[in-house]
Amino acid sequence: MGARSGAPRGSEPASAVTAGTAPVLEVEDLRVRLRTPRGPADVVNGLSYTVGPGETVAVVGESGSGKSVSVLALLGLLPARVATVTGRAVLQGEDLLTMKPERLRQVRGPGAGMVFQDPMTSLNPVLTVGRQLVEGIRAHGDVSKEAARSRAADLLGEVGLPDPKGALDRYPHELSGGMRQRVVIAIALSNSPALLIADEATTALDVTVQAQIIDLIENLQADRGTGVIWITHDLGVVAGIADRVLVMYGGRCVEDGTVDDVLERPAHPYTRGLLGALPDLARPAVDGVVPDLATVPGTPPAPTDLPEGCVFWPRCPVRGDARCEHEQPPLVQIQGLDRHFGPSGLPHRAATWCTEPTSDTGLPASGTGSTALGGDR
Amino acid sequence: MTGAPVPEPGGSPDTPAGAPGTSPVASLKPARPRWRETLGLLARNPTAAVASVVLLLIVVVAVFDDTFAPEGANEISVTDRLQSPSWAHPFGTDDLGRDILSRVILGASVSLKVGFLAVGFALVAGTMIGLLAGYYGKWVDDVLMRFMDMLFAFPAVLLAIAVLAVRGPGSGNTALAIGIVYTPIFARVTRASVLGVREEVYVRASRSVGASDWRILTRHILPNAAPPIIVQTSISLAFAVLAEAALSFLGLGTQPPNPSWGLMLAEGRGYIELAWWLAFFPGMAIFLTVLCFNLLGDGLRDALDPRQRTLMAGGGK
């Protein structure tokens, strides 16, 4: 841990799923507790993962699973009054969670850029697009206004905005949702971050625009070698872009592994439920086609009142063991489930007491269209 | 979702949302916050709780004013003129030797009576107008709300003064004048809430199964419009007490020799340098009453705020 990352930004080949190189981000035992009027809510409970250069890690889960909070916590974007964040989150050798506020500000932008869910609200309606880009660029370097403006125009061109120069003087409401999201991406990329966090970045967009934005981020990532955390509840998106997947439930990581491992050989009952791999949970497959929308009955536990044992226990279709109810399963390497390790040789872990192997009935690793969890929009 | 506390002890006639086995219409309804929960939230807000207790005291004193007042309102005693506060006269006496504490207590009943009458009028008239305008829309809305806008555009004090000029001074007319002034506010608040829920699925659903307009209005729309109306009622009571005092101060409201806080202030104003207590104590009484109504209104707003409720329930995000 704490390896001083020597990897210069953008120098890694994007295609490689890097196992050995120093990670861009290393998160260890991240915990977030929010103060609410109903008592403390444990929203994130011991999350650990790494993101390598050029790697895309997808964090999936229903709304309320703590996935958004976990990344907002990384960049100190949760209100300090209500949120207590513990653990370690080392970005390029520096722990984000113990950083001085001023240093953290300097890291936001060049260290990590962020794209939010709703392009309709994530831009300031009363400032021009150009202004919002320029202020970001000038906050991280002694750049003249003119230089920043031309940089901004270049960025807008790069994210595929027609007439980038003219767009600088437009206001957000004059652009379509897809165009706005491109602007948000341009802002996030304006300081060439080592890490890009996309928090439900395509959820609010319609399907064709969604695909364009995903392509855009993939291409930019390939060009720059940026590590990406992709937060979504859309398994179709995950299959399309992720190298590795982390499934969150009740603020915990219940399963992680390569995209092939997790989507094709899900080990946790929750993941299987999401994928529609459990026949008694999902609608039956018709003509071998996995149903479009898989749902898990019930609702996620309230973070103020998490179950004592396995977080998924109250909704679990295969529970039975008293152990499930009272003892928390650790996140461990799956034995015997995977007939072979994924192509990367990366581990496939799950937190469940129920480890009986199942057949390969997950989704194909790509191209299944939209498989949405019930959740935010 | 806007929720509504329904202050009926026997429970809402509608099945609470989410309960199994209810009619499709009922189950489409958004979860309604329960009245007890609202009271609980209110009790947890110390300022609002204290304000409610003080208000209750004021109301009790006002209702049993004869019992509480040490002397009658108009017991003139020339030998006791302009006495500063003492054990015999805790608030002192005025230029006619009348006990100010007694007059403040008796004035409370006048002030509150006018306040409640005025707000009652505004509440009933405004809510009706708002419901009709919001529910029927079209020309009904246009006509009613245009009229309300005209009333609203008028400077409030002047409007009240004009009403009093037409009808003559006095407590009853003061209540009417203040009521007319506040009617547009209730109409607007109600109409806004109605517009908010009119197109909700459960309202359209009950319309589609042939529920009468009256039933839809009273069972579905009014309860959802209730929280802002309740808040507005409390705040309007504050301003009604204030307005009664102002109008009486101008000599247009309650007429002498009846005790009214505003009138006492006006009478005491002439003696301000000689005997400060004449104007001070009635002013304090106005201030305290108005403050409590405002604080209660704030507390209610917080307790009824659906966003706050969600925060309590979910805590996430």
Next chain:
Amino acid sequence: MFALVHLVPGDPVRLALGTRFSQESYDALRERSGLDQPLVEQFFGWAGRALTGDLGVSFRSGETVTSQIAERLPATLTLAFASILVALLIAIPLGTVSALRPRSVIDRVATVISQFGISVPDFWMGIVLILVFAGTLGWLPSGGYVPISEDPGAWFSRLLMPALVTGVVSGSVITRFVRSSVLEALGSDHVRTAQAKGLPTRQVFTWHVLRNALLPLVTVTGVQLAYLLSGVVVVEIVFSWPGLGQLALQAVQARDYPVLQGAILLFALVFLVINLVVDLLYTAIDPRIRR
């Protein structure tokens, strides 16, 4: 516009019907002021003359209404603008600070202060101020109005207390708006975007919070100004401030209804003008409204 003007003469007519004049003077007055003519005719006659700037002659003093209003206007304008200045000086810092630290001690103190300001009867506060500053301390004159052109010192010392009283009341109302609109702006997504791109806190605050919170502030300030220009009768009485509110009150009491008509027309105009100014300001600061 027409609706407002139409309302204006309506009230004074009803006012006149409610008077207790002796029959002869009533008839004489009716004839002199054209009240014996049908209502519609009266209205159009009055409206036509009003358009040319002729608002009629006061029943009471025999002066023209326009000259009476013109005489009172400077005092009213002075007080209204001084009050709104006091109000904004109180509201913006107080509202902002309490929004920045919601539920903190500062916020609670600010809430209490604004609650006091909203609840305190302004005329009583005026009386208490007079008692303290004019009576006991003897620092300030207890009332009256001196034009600034005559004696700036006297003008200021007489303006101070009434402006403070009305300013505190309006300021308390505005404080709550500032608090809630700053809070709302603080919680909006674009602020998070601004933070996420690493802007210095001060810049986030100025350009992404305050700039956006300004929009509702303009509206509420306009409403308060309209109120201050028309509705501070009671404070004017307490401080013997010769403003339009006093004029209107006297007109009501004396059933001097050309004056009342004129005053009400003026208030309606003020209302319209302020609305127009608010709209224009909005267009200037909110790009979404342009075109």
